[in-house]
Amino acid sequence: MIRFVLIQEYSNNKNYKTDDSELKGRVPMESRALYYSEIERINRKELEELQLRKLRATLQILYEKNPYFGRKLRQAQVKPSDINKLEDIAKIPFTTKDDLRINYPIGLLNVGIEKVVRFHVSSGTTGDPTVVAYTESDVDKWSELNARCLNMMGVKRGDIIQIAYGYGLFTGGLGIHYGAERLGAAIVPSSAGNTKRQIKLMKDMHATVLACTPSYALYLAEAAIQEGLNPKEDLSLRVGVFGAEPWSESVRKRLINQLCPEPYDIYGLSELCGPGVAAECPLKNGLHVWADHFIPEVIDPKTGEVLGPGEEGELVFTTIDKEAMPLLRYRTRDVSCLDIEPCACGRTHPRISRIKGRDDDMLKIRGVNVFPSQIEYVLERMEELGDQYQIILTKSGPLDDLKVKVEVKSSAVSDKPWDMVELKKKVESEIYSVLNLHVEVDLVEPGSLPRSEGKAKRVVDLRRST
Ligand SMILES: [Zn+2]
Known part of the structure; x- marks a missing residue:
């Protein structure tokens, strides 16, 4: 027990009760720092x-x-x-996704282009996507925030972290990558997809940390079992860095049972920087928001009124340390609540409860973001196809799956004896x-x-009934 100084420190706090099961998978204190940065426990x-x-400095500049x-x-x-x-x-007006769209691509840029070192782009559900710019300092701070998150989860130098978030325009892969690199962990940048290769790499490289969406993690566990492996025995995973979609405690239990003993939730959105805005500490009682970089608020989505701690509503963030594209009171559409009570881990930064969901039409299929508009875009361009289609969502094991039903044009049926296959x-x-x-x-x-009168029902959700 003495080895686990980390747990002892928590245990000294009256609010935190521990039992033996909670020791599993913990990192001995001597091998890593409890806090990546002293600012994590700055006096409130x-x-x-x-x-x-x-905040005043950001406002002055804008x-x-x-x-x-x-x-x-x-x-x-x-x-x-x-x-x-x-x-x-x-008193400050909100910023919404529409403000970003109106200013597409870089109308909100707050520095000269010579200071920009990076753009990331998130898919748009309708119309233009959202472009976010970074200066060198923005990338540096983003790396630090992800290093704080990973350190908080017990990731350390000597760990092998397989990053199965997509690399590229999406912020997930590169954001975690920079944090892990800053921390000195060994990275396997496998990016998203290619499940067989992911499993082989995890096994052969003895990856101790897996970073991907929780649904993809479940899928990887299932695929590994189908290959005859026992993921908990044959893989070396200790920590999971799971984010980019809302997930629940029951998914956490399944991940613990099937894949790794310590699955953690990490939160972020590209408009703010990407992953690394908030993450769980070992107590897993909400996600600490790095409040020296972001001011979180929870509002009533209908009235815009600010809600008190514990009241559920829409998360809003103001960036107070960004150069290229600061945002004032950005409405995330994510549903959560704030907890400002001190945490037994010693960090003073406020916590948000795990995200309940997003008022959005994005679908997450086998770890990939899918927007119905992308499918529509493909179907519309094919002259053999009619206007009517349906996206049918089903459950395939633990994962969401989708199938597209589309009508063929009658001219294509009668004029050409084409091969349906x-x-x-x-x-x-x-x-x-x-x-x-x-x-499919x-x-x-x-x-x-x-056919429907009014708005066509393009997405048919059979996930609850299947
Ligand atoms: Zn904590």
């Missing part, structure tokens, strides 16, 4: 003073130099000098080229799909 009053100072935010603030009659205490943040393959391969995901396509006769 100092933290709030720091936030106010940084007010004076950013045409779009400057105009918005003037219209709302808010001056930087009106912000005298943290609660005054409620060939056309089906063609549609599937077109969808694959856009989504990077194999989706059912071709159906013209007029056979249900």
Whole structure:
């Protein structure tokens, strides 16, 4: 027991009760620092003073130099000098995804292009995607935040971390990558997909940490079992860094039973930086938001009113340490609540409860983000196909799956004695080229799909009934 100083420190706190099962998978204290940075346990009053100072500085810059935010603030009659205490943040108007779209691609850029070292782009459900820019300092701070998250989860130098989040325009892969590199862990940058290879690499490289979406983690466990492996015996995984989609305690239990003893939740969104905005500490009682970089609020999504601790609503973040694209009171559409009570881990940064869901139409299929509009985009371009289609969501084991039903044009039926199988393959391969995901396509006769008055019901969700 003496070896586990980390646990002892927690146990010394009256609020934290431990039992033997909680020791499993913990990292002995001597091999890593408890805190990556001392700021993790900054005195709450100092933290709030720091936030106010940084908020005022961010506001000053946007007010004076950013045409779009400057105009918005003037219209709302808010001056930087009106912000005298943290609660005054409620005077500042919200920013939404629409503000980003109106300014597509880089209208909200707050520095000269010569200072930008990176763009990331998130898929748009409708219309234009969202572009986020980073300066060198932004990337540096993003790396630090991810290093804090990983260290908090017990990842350390000597660990082998397989990063199965997508690398590229999506922030997941690179964000975790920079954090792990900063920490000195050994990275296997496997990126998303290619399940057989993921399992082989995890096994052969003796990966101790897996970073991917929780649904993909479950799928990997299932696929490993199908290959005759016992993931808990044959793989060396200790820690899971699971995020980019909401997940529940029952999924955590399944991950513990099937894959690794310590699955942690990590949260972020590309508009703020990507992963690393918040993460769970070993007590797994909410996710600490790095409040020296972001001011979190929870609001009533209907009225915009700020809600108190423990009240559930929409998460809103203000970035107070970003150069390239700071955002004021950005509405995430994620549902959560705030916990400002001190945590027994010693960190003073407030916690958010695990995300309940997102008011969004994005689907997550086998670890890949899928937007119905992407499928529509493919189908619309194929002249053999009619206008009517359905995206049917089902459950395939622990994972969500989807199938597309689409009507063939009657002219294509009567004029060309085409090979149904060939056309089906063609549609599937077109969808694959856009989504990077194999989706089964059912071709159906013209007029056979249900029509709806008003808004077409394109997505049929059979997940609960299957
Ligand atoms: Zn904590």
